Amino acid sequence: MIKGKIHMFGDGVSTDLICPGRYYHLRGDLPELAKHALEDADKDFVKNMKQGDIVAAGENFGCGSSREHAAIVIKLAGASCVIAKQFARIFFRNCINIGLPAIEIDTSGFESGDETEVDLKSGIVKNLTKGIERRFPQLPEKMIAILNAGGLVNYIKENSGL
Amino acid sequence: MAETLVKKIISSRTGKEVRTGEIVIMPVDRAFCQDGTGPLSIDGINKLGIGLKNPVNCYFFIDHAVPPPRAELANAHKKIRDFASSSKANCIMRGVCHQIMVEDFSSPYEVIVGADSHTPTSGALGAFAAGFGSTDVAAAMLSGSVWLKVPESLGIEIKGELNKGVAAKDVIIDIIGKIGADGATYKVMEFFGEGLKNLPMDGRFTISNMTIEAGAKTGIFPADEIVREYLKSRGREGDFRELPASVASAYENMISEDMRKIVPMVSCPHQVDNVSPASELGDVKVDVVLIGTCTNGRFSDYEAAYEILKKAKSLKTTLIIAPASNTVLKRLAESEMFRKFVDLGASIIPPGCGPCCGVHAGILADGATALSTANRNFKGRMGNPESFVYLASPMTAAATAVTGRISDPREFL
Numbered sequence: 015m016i017k018g019k020i021h022m023f024g025d026g027v028s029t030d031l032i033c034p035g036r037y038y039h040l041r042g043d044l045p046e047l048a049k050h051a052l053e054d055a056d057k058d059f060v061k062n063m064k065q066g067d068i069v070a071a072g073e074n075f076g077c078g079s080s081r082e083h084a085a086i087v088i089k090l091a092g093a094s095c096v097i098a099k100q101f102a103r104i105f106f107r108n109c110i111n112i113g114l115p116a117i118e119i120d121t122s123g124f125e126s127g128d129e130t131e132v133d134l135k136s137g138i139v140k141n142l143t144k145g146i147e148r149r150f151p152q153l154p155e156k157m158i159a160i161l162n163a164g165g166l167v168n169y170i171k172e173n174s175g176l
Numbered sequence: 177m178a179e180t181l182v183k184k185i186i187s188s189r190t191g192k193e194v195r196t197g198e199i200v201i202m203p204v205d206r207a208f209c210q211d212g213t214g215p216l217s218i219d220g221i222n223k224l225g226i227g228l229k230n231p232v233n234c235y236f237f238i239d240h241a242v243p244p245p246r247a248e249l250a251n252a253h254k255k256i257r258d259f260a261s262s263s264k265a266n267c268i269m270r271g272v273c274h275q276i277m278v279e280d281f282s283s284p285y286e287v288i289v290g291a292d293s294h295t296p297t298s299g300a301l302g303a304f305a306a307g308f309g310s311t312d313v314a315a316a317m318l319s320g321s322v323w324l325k326v327p328e329s330l331g332i333e334i335k336g337e338l339n340k341g342v343a344a345k346d347v348i349i350d351i352i353g354k355i356g357a358d359g360a361t362y363k364v365m366e367f368f369g370e371g372l373k374n375l376p377m378d379g380r381f382t383i384s385n386m387t388i389e390a391g392a393k394t395g396i397f398p399a400d401e402i403v404r405e406y407l408k409s410r411g412r413e414g415d416f417r418e419l420p421a422s423v424a425s426a427y428e429n430m431i432s433e434d435m436r437k438i439v440p441m442v443s444c445p446h447q448v449d450n451v452s453p454a455s456e457l458g459d460v461k462v463d464v465v466l467i468g469t470c471t472n473g474r475f476s477d478y479e480a481a482y483e484i485l486k487k488a489k490s491l492k493t494t495l496i497i498a499p500a501s502n503t504v505l506k507r508l509a510e511s512e513m514f515r516k517f518v519d520l521g522a523s524i525i526p527p528g529c530g531p532c533c534g535v536h537a538g539i540l541a542d543g544a545t546a547l548s549t550a551n552r553n554f555k556g557r558m559g560n561p562e563s564f565v566y567l568a569s570p571m572t573a574a575a576t577a578v579t580g581r582i583s584d585p586r587e588f589l
């Protein structure tokens with residue numbers, strides 16, 4: 015069970031906002047790069063994050079570049095899960111591949127600070143602060159297996175292939 | 177029943193009929209990454225400690241930071257060169273990965289995975305070419321395969337032909353404006369219709385390059401005579417295999433795009449789907465014009481811009497010329513355009529991605545406005561969240577460089 019506070023973002027948050035190109039030279043130093051996670055969308059994001067918190071957003075979260083760093087910096091900032099009305103395709107895959115659960119669910123009514131639980135097994139998101147409970151369809155088996163392994167690299171190691 | 181292009185390719189490569197939504201393991205013909213995504217792919221590969229399945233079809237491009245503006249990036253390049261050399265993979269530094277792929281490698285029916293979101297550029301040649309993260313590409317390099325969900329397709333019927341002063345760039349900006357930045361998420365955009373015969377190869381590259389800006393997995397054009405002629409011009413006619421166009425009945429969802437009705441279009445800050453005809457924008461002062469990148473840095477793009485720039489005595493903006501590849505740069509250098517661009521004070525920068533993605537060679541000042549022929553205008557895209565990026569065709573870019581304000585190029589032709 016995942017439990018944490020919501021950090022809420024709007025629609026169309028691009029990978030340029032999540033992991034700005036001006037920090038390109040820090041890609042070889044992920045902990046340093048992660049200090050700038052989502053900086054251009056919310057300059058206090060990293061400061062306000064606690065380990066296990068949940069990043070929530072509206073439509074088309076993670077649109078743009080294929081940079082896996084965008085998923086990585088959110089994870090390194092402490093996120094246990096990302097929930098959004100809709101994800102951009104490459105970003106979604108990247109989350110799964112690095113072992114960060116990404117759940118498509120209606121996030122309307124959610125606000126920053128809301129205590130929220132995400133149950134991946136039963137497919138339920140509970141916003142305890144607002145008393146909202148919403149269900150999501152289970153992820154495809156393959157993705158669950160990749161998440162359970164902690165990401166694609168470990169999955170391949172354990173299964174000797176795809 | 178008529179089949180979509182992506183299903184034709186998947187079926188032909190997996191040897192079985194496939195259903196939309198089914199998860200398939202696809203053989204990968206070519207896998208590549210670049211200097212921004214490659215080091216993570218290399219880390220993934222090294223963690224697994226096994227060799228590349230087919231190193232000759234693995235490509236490590238150095239294009240985002242060339243030549244490297246900082247020590248950290250020079251070190252990333254060194255890591256890539258060393259790995260490519262020890263693993264016997266290709267290391268290439270002569271232009272933007274997508275342009276090199278279409279010039280020298282990508283072919284119809286191929287499955288191409290690239291750790292760069294503009295990988296769909298190769299879809300213009302009738303390939304399945306999609307962008308992935310570093311780890312997916314690492315896995316593809318190691319296993320020679322990739323898993324994917326058989327996608328739905330959005331059919332885009334192209335009709336008519338372009339009017340003077342209007343370009344393929346205007347077509348794709350118009351389409352993205354209509355369907356939105358998530359209008360094709362998880363889908364493939366497939367092009368068909370009588371108008372395709374009027375869309376030359378370079379224009380198709382521009383369009384497929386930007387299908388990701390509507391969220392698409394990729395964009396695929398049929399492999400027709402125009403593709404055959406292009407491959408022939410690159411000494412690769414033997415790589416041609418016809419991928420016949422599909423028809424309207426293959427598509428559950430489709431839109432029609434009549435090129436006769438398209439006017440010069442602009443994507444406004446900070447979203448690609450925030451579009452407007454150039455003529456309706458009012459007075460937008462521009463500081464920097466960028467003509468180039470993998471979207472519009474091909475020879476015909478410079479020819480189009482030159483039609484307007486050749487009459488200019490001076491420019492009212494900074495002009496950056498970023499050719500998509502050394503092949504383009506060489507042709508440019510051998511043409512009369514090169515001298516004119518230099519005389520006008522343009523900065524002709526090494527083929528690569530630098531200014532487009534805000535890494536170097538064209539970072540914008542606080543409050544500055546750029547008009548770029550690239551593919552993205554997200555906040556911060558050109559290296560500064562306090563700046564503004566508009567996207568348009570090379571002709572609109574040229575007209576804007578002349579006037580210092582976003583201008584409709586039709587008034588200059």
